[in-house]
Amino acid sequence: MGKGKATVRLYKKEGNIIEILSFPNENVEKGDYLLIEDAEAQKALIAQVIDVQFANIPGILEELLRSLPDGGGTIQGEDVDPLEIAPHITYIQDSRLLICKIRATVEGDSLSPSTSWLPSRSQSSIRKLPIATLIKLAKINGNLPITLGVTKENSLLTIDASSLDGRLNIITGKKETGKSHLSKLLITSLLQYKAVVVVLDLNGEYTGLGFTSDGKRNAYYNKIHVLTPAQNFKVAIKQLHLNVILNILIHALHLPGTSAREFRRIWQHLKDKGCLTLHELGEAIRNWNCNQNVRDALFSRYYALVNSGFFTDNVAEATLLEECLFKAREEGGAVIINLRNTSPIDRQIVVEYLLGKLVELLTSWRLKAVFLFAEEAHLYLRETYWDDIVTRMRHFGIFTTFITNQPDTIRENIYRQADNIFLFNFTNEHDLEVVSRAARVDAETVKSIARDLPPHHCLVLGKVVKDFPIVVKVRALDVKTMGETRLFFTGAHSESTSQASPVEPYSAGENS
Amino acid sequence: MVIEQYTITATPKYNFPQNAIDTVPLRRLIELSIYSLRHVQNQAVQLKQQIQQTVLIQETLVAQHPTPPVQPIPLNPKTEPTTIAAVDTSSIKLGETGKGIIIAVRGTTVWKRGRNYAYLRVGPFIFHITEENLQEIYKTLLKAYFPEQNPQGAPGFLQIPLRMANLLERWLQASLAKTMSNGIILFDGSLTAGTPDTPTQQLKEVLASARSMGNAVLAFTKVTTLRFNGCLLTEAFPAYRPPCLVEVANIKPKPPLTLLGEVYVAKLARGNYAFRLDVDRELPAQKRVEAVEKLLGNDLIVHGYPETLRLAHILCTFTANEVIAMQHFIQQRYRLKIIDRPDMHRLLFGPFGKGESHCEAL
Numbered sequence: 097m098g099k100g101k102a103t104v105r106l107y108k109k110e111g112n113i114i115e116i117l118s119f120p121n122e123n124v125e126k127g128d129y130l131l132i133e134d135a136e137a138q139k140a141l142i143a144q145v146i147d148v149q150f151a152n153i154p155g156i157l158e159e160l161l162r163s164l165p166d167g168g169g170t171i172q173g174e175d176v177d178p179l180e181i182a183p184h185i186t187y188i189q190d191s192r193l194l195i196c197k198i199r200a201t202v203e204g205d206s207l208s209p210s211t212s213w214l215p216s217r218s219q220s221s222i223r224k225l226p227i228a229t230l231i232k233l234a235k236i237n238g239n240l241p242i243t244l245g246v247t248k249e250n251s252l253l254t255i256d257a258s259s260l261d262g263r264l265n266i267i268t269g270k271k272e273t274g275k276s277h278l279s280k281l282l283i284t285s286l287l288q289y290k291a292v293v294v295v296l297d298l299n300g301e302y303t304g305l306g307f308t309s310d311g312k313r314n315a316y317y318n319k320i321h322v323l324t325p326a327q328n329f330k331v332a333i334k335q336l337h338l339n340v341i342l343n344i345l346i347h348a349l350h351l352p353g354t355s356a357r358e359f360r361r362i363w364q365h366l367k368d369k370g371c372l373t374l375h376e377l378g379e380a381i382r383n384w385n386c387n388q389n390v391r392d393a394l395f396s397r398y399y400a401l402v403n404s405g406f407f408t409d410n411v412a413e414a415t416l417l418e419e420c421l422f423k424a425r426e427e428g429g430a431v432i433i434n435l436r437n438t439s440p441i442d443r444q445i446v447v448e449y450l451l452g453k454l455v456e457l458l459t460s461w462r463l464k465a466v467f468l469f470a471e472e473a474h475l476y477l478r479e480t481y482w483d484d485i486v487t488r489m490r491h492f493g494i495f496t497t498f499i500t501n502q503p504d505t506i507r508e509n510i511y512r513q514a515d516n517i518f519l520f521n522f523t524n525e526h527d528l529e530v531v532s533r534a535a536r537v538d539a540e541t542v543k544s545i546a547r548d549l550p551p552h553h554c555l556v557l558g559k560v561v562k563d564f565p566i567v568v569k570v571r572a573l574d575v576k577t578m579g580e581t582r583l584f585f586t587g588a589h590s591e592s593t594s595q596a597s598p599v600e601p602y603s604a605g606e607n608s
Numbered sequence: 609m610v611i612e613q614y615t616i617t618a619t620p621k622y623n624f625p626q627n628a629i630d631t632v633p634l635r636r637l638i639e640l641s642i643y644s645l646r647h648v649q650n651q652a653v654q655l656k657q658q659i660q661q662t663v664l665i666q667e668t669l670v671a672q673h674p675t676p677p678v679q680p681i682p683l684n685p686k687t688e689p690t691t692i693a694a695v696d697t698s699s700i701k702l703g704e705t706g707k708g709i710i711i712a713v714r715g716t717t718v719w720k721r722g723r724n725y726a727y728l729r730v731g732p733f734i735f736h737i738t739e740e741n742l743q744e745i746y747k748t749l750l751k752a753y754f755p756e757q758n759p760q761g762a763p764g765f766l767q768i769p770l771r772m773a774n775l776l777e778r779w780l781q782a783s784l785a786k787t788m789s790n791g792i793i794l795f796d797g798s799l800t801a802g803t804p805d806t807p808t809q810q811l812k813e814v815l816a817s818a819r820s821m822g823n824a825v826l827a828f829t830k831v832t833t834l835r836f837n838g839c840l841l842t843e844a845f846p847a848y849r850p851p852c853l854v855e856v857a858n859i860k861p862k863p864p865l866t867l868l869g870e871v872y873v874a875k876l877a878r879g880n881y882a883f884r885l886d887v888d889r890e891l892p893a894q895k896r897v898e899a900v901e902k903l904l905g906n907d908l909i910v911h912g913y914p915e916t917l918r919l920a921h922i923l924c925t926f927t928a929n930e931v932i933a934m935q936h937f938i939q940q941r942y943r944l945k946i947i948d949r950p951d952m953h954r955l956l957f958g959p960f961g962k963g964e965s966h967c968e969a970l
Contacts (some may be wrong), residue, residue, distance in 0.1 A: 155928030171919065173718075173727035179640040184933040184940075508620055 101505055104194070104222045106132060112198040112211045113540075114143050115149055116222060120190040124148065127248070127555075127567040129225040130196060134215035139203050141215055142225060142233075143196035144565060146544045151191040155585055159189065197541055199564055200234075207234060209563070227251050228567060234562040242285040244278070244556065245571040253568040255560040257289050260467070263559060264513055265497040266506065268531060269520020274552040276301050278518055278570050279469055279499050283430055285323050286467055287319050290428030292421065294454065294467040296447060296476065300436035302469075304576030311576060319429040321420040324448045325438050326405030332414035334372050338363055340452035345397050348444035355393040358386050362394075373409040374402060404442040406449070417453065425463060435476065443476040451481065451489075458492040459493035473498055474505035486513045503530040516558035521549040534558075541565050612825040633779050636752035637733050640745050644736040645942055680852040681897055683876070685904035691791035692907045693719035695780045696920035699773035701962035702934055705944075710740030711769045713932055715785060716924035720790075720907055720916050727923055730776070734934060737768050746771065749776040753779040754810055763804065774805040778814065785818035785825070792903050793818055794917045795827035799869030808866045815888050821828060824891055824899035827869060828917055829884040850912070851904055853885070853897065870896060874912070876904060876905065881912030 104122055108115040114132070118124055133140040150156075175182060198211040227594055228251035231237060238256025260282070267275045280302065283293050295302045306320035307313060323329035338360065345351040345359060362380045366372045379392045403409050408414055413497050433450060435443050457463040468485075485496050486509070495524035498506055504526070511517075511534040519542065522528050528546055536558045537542045545555050545567065557565045671677055704710070712729030713854035735745060746763065763771045763809035784793055799815070818825050829964075848854060852872040861867050869886030870893075876883075887896040908915035926934075938944050 153929050153932065155930065155932075157928050158925075158927045171725045171727060173729065173923075176634070176728065176730040177732075179641065179734060179937065181734075181930070181934055181937050184937045185930055188929055188933045188936060312769065 104130075106215065107193065108216045108218050109214060114141070114198055116143075116194040116196060118192045118194050119187060120192070122192075123190075124194055124224065125248070126548060127565075129199075129227065129230050129564070130194070130222055131202070131225040132215050132220050132222050133219045133394045135192045136216065136219060139201055139213060141198055141211070142202060142207075142564075143198050144199045144541070145194050146197050147195040148193060151193045151323065156189060159185075179182065195540075195544075197538060202233065202262070222433070227253070230564060230566075234564055236560070236562050236564070240289050242282065243571060244281065244554070245568045247566060247568055251459075253327060253556070253561075253566055255556070257286060257291075259560040260495070260497075260516065261465070262490065262495055263515035264490065264495070264510070265516040265518065265558075266511070266514045266534075267497060267518040267520075268501045268503045268506075268522075268530075269501065269546075269549075269554070270522055270524070271501050272551065273520035273549075274554065274570055275499050275518075275520055276471070277552070277573060278520075278554060279471075279497060280305060280575055281570060281573050282497065283467075283469060284316055284573065284575070287316055287428045287430060290426075291467055292424040292428065292463060292465065293430040293467045293469065294421075294450070295430060295432045296450075296471060296473070297432050297434050297436070298471045298475060300434050301471070301577075302430075302432045303434055305430065305432065307576040308574045309576055314575065315512055316430075316575075319427065320432060321416075321422070321424070321429060322432045322434055323416060324434040324436075325442060328416055328432070329446075330408040330410075330414045330416075331406060331449055332411040333374055333377065333409060334411060335414060336407075336449075337452070337456065338367075339500070340449060340456075343452055344401075344445050344448045348441065348448050349397045349400055351397050352393060355390045355397075355568065358384065358390050359394055359397075363376065374407060375409070378402075385546050386519070400441060401445070404439075404445055405427065406442060406445060417450075418457075421457065421463060421466075437603070440475065447476045451494075454494060455489065455492055458494065463493070465495060468494050468496045469499065470496060471499045472502070472505070473500070474502070483509070486510055503527050506530075508533050514558065516556070516560045519546050519549075519555040521551065521553070522546050536563060537565065633749070633752040634730065636748060637730075637776070639833075639937050640748060641733040641735055642674075644738075644741055644745060645734060645938065649674050680848040680854050680875075683851040683853060683897070683901050683904055685851070686898065686901040687905040688902065689722065690902045690906045691719055691721045691788060692794065692903060692914065692916045693717060693784055693788055693791055694794035694796070694914065694917040694920040695777060695784060696796045696917070696924050697773040697777040697780070698921075698926060699769035699926045700926045700931060701769055702734070702938070703932065705736065705738075707740075708736060708742075710734060710736050710766060710938060711772065712926065713769070713773045713776055714924050714926065715773070715780045715958055716920045718920040718923065723918065725919060727919065729923055730780070732926070732930070732934060733776075735772065737765070742768060746775075749775050753782075754813075767804075771805050778806070778810055782814045782817065784821060784922060785814050785821065788821060788823055790816075790822040791824075792899055792906070793825045794903075794914055794920075795825060796830075796917060796921060797827055798829045798871075799825070799827045799867065799888065800865055800885065801868050802861075802864040804867045808864075808868070811868055815890065819888065819890060824895065824902075825869075825888045826899060826903065827886040828874070828913065829886070830913075848875060849908075850878055852902060856884075872900075874900065876900075876909045876914075877912040879911060883912060 103119045105117045106114065107117045116130065123589065124130070124145055126148060128145045130143050130145065132143060133139050144293055146181070178578070197210075200207045201210045201213065227247040227249050231251070231253070236256070237254040240257035241254040242257050243252050243254045245253060267279050269275050283295065283302070284305065286293055288535055297303065303322045306317035341363065342356060342360065346356055351359065361379070362384055366376055366380055381391060381398055384394075417431070420429065423429055424431065433446065435446065438446060454463070454466055454468075458466065485494065489496070498510065500506060503522075508530075511531065514534050514536065517531065517534050517537060519531060522531065528543045529539075531546070532542040534542075534557070541557075542555075549555060549567065553567055553569050555565055555567050557563075695715065695717050697713060699711055699713040702710040702712055706956035712732040712734045714729065714733070716727055718725060718727045720726075737745065742765070746768070749772070780792070781795060799811065800806070801811040817826055852875050854875070856871045856873060859867060860869055862940045867886075868889060869887045872885045872887065874883050875881070885900070887899060891899070903914060910918065
């Protein structure tokens, strides 16, 4: 299918699946694009190979079986084949069926998703469509290019940053396939276009984004703001909006409705008095005229808030988040919320506060839009926020990218509304099944291609690639790797064991 | 001490009497194949809509009231090392051209020594047979294989695939008979001669060569029409316990048919599988039984049939895959244009049409 005479034939079409007969000399693999041109119709189909199978050649079973006698061993022998038919037999035996998914129709210079026409089986010419040509044809790279990496043809895959703008993205794949690496790449690329990025960093992986791999400051150093709850990220009680604290109490700390009503009164009372401090809040709960059970409920939540270390009475201590966000607004920047050493309850408190704050800043137009990167969001995002994020918050200007290695932790409706999916390798059938529910992708493509992706290779699906699934090897990024898995057999321990191993465990001298 | 020398010479891969084979007939086969195909270039070819593999018709003998058999001859497997060899061929019609037909033939020799099976497969040889070259090809081959034999009339189009395969089979049998020693040679079919495809002299010579080298020829017939008391011969003795032979004496073949073998019913394995077995009648009776016993002791017997012969059949049979490959070959090499002439039976009668091959068979 390259420069020589093409030996592929259109065999069958069912729905938007096309089957193409190909011979062993054709180098076609899963993920490749083919152009099926019908000169007479002056149209062409763009189809992607989603599976390569052996063609169902009649008599193949007999062919394989007859080389085995009853004993099961291989029978030795020689073929006197003067006409050299054997290579033809091998050629036929190795013929392949390319299962392709129709992606678009090319008519003149324009692309349309139509698959309603059928190219001629006998007259169509089929050739490989280089990814670089496809990218040009589909106008995948726009004005704000982000180079994700190289395709298997060694051409660069560059997407348009604006295709991430206002979109819901999912980065998923099994462990150690390169998900965090890609999200770092997207974050740093967005920073180049002065975007405001907030990262909910569960394992402290993103805290080194401002440094090169050898620990030096990189170009993003001044744009990376790492906030660690209870350390350099605190909230002054005075600055808190009642709705935000109530959300924290109800959703993160599960405060019942009756107690929440009492809390609302206490809060309002203290605010009116102008003495909204942690200490005063505690005293007010103690002295409030209410049912003892309500008081107990309020006290337990109050101590949870105090013990989190996240709240303070000192306003000067609590200005960093807004400062960072405003700074990022001007020149672009990423606020990394380091949740590494934060307990599950405190994580939820922090995230409730953060999302409330972001909505507050966005609704008042003090911020234009935020790209939110959320790692393993199920560990800190309350149930109702999922729908909020994909529907309501999008309108405020929060554009989320979920990063997870457990695709079933993201709800189905999120997948259905996801605009872009960056899919790394999955071998588990169940995981692939979950991801294949995404509206912008067909299940066959996900299941067939994602299963065979090598590490650091990503199947990009959705609007960023104009719905032409493309496999890319994600390019390297010179940032400091953080949050690596701590290993037992490393460093001094392994050295000491390697030195110890040649020594006899019981020497004669010791025994004597 | 002199190590026992076999006439079978060793090749690096396996033992087969290659060097001793007269390769002239093989060369002639290749030459004729290429010669016939050269005249087919750029023609249109109609592939057969239903590929029919031609297997050799195995039963040519009409029995005349065989006498009631005597007691079965019990068999005791003899394990003394003996080479078992078998020959089989097949032919197939690949398609039709405007002038004739394109056929392919292939032959296989399988042998077993010790625990190992090995094979030599010759072909496929593809021929374009036309009215003009039919006589020439057949007679040239016949002369190459059996120079002493008087050329008879060439067969017609319908018989030619079978007859070409038959010639190849006789040549492979003759080669084996001349080069192997003290072994058992298995033929597919019977030892009935005098038919157009098996001239008596031809078969006699093969058997004589085999005998002179100390070989015994056993011919197995898978399907027989011979009957005893209204029952098929192979189903007439259900009570006899295998392994055993039942001698069927006094069969009077209709002239010009000649019986060159003693006919037995061979029940070699449990499961009521019986076959007609012809053993070279020039061998003493004791040797004939002994040959079958050596076969039992040296070959696998599956469903009462020797594995070596089964393999020979399997290895020479054309699979659908090979047929496609051969059609691909002739199309590529000789630029044949494959045309798809409609099957008139299918066209006229739809699902009630049985197809051309059915019509031809009728």
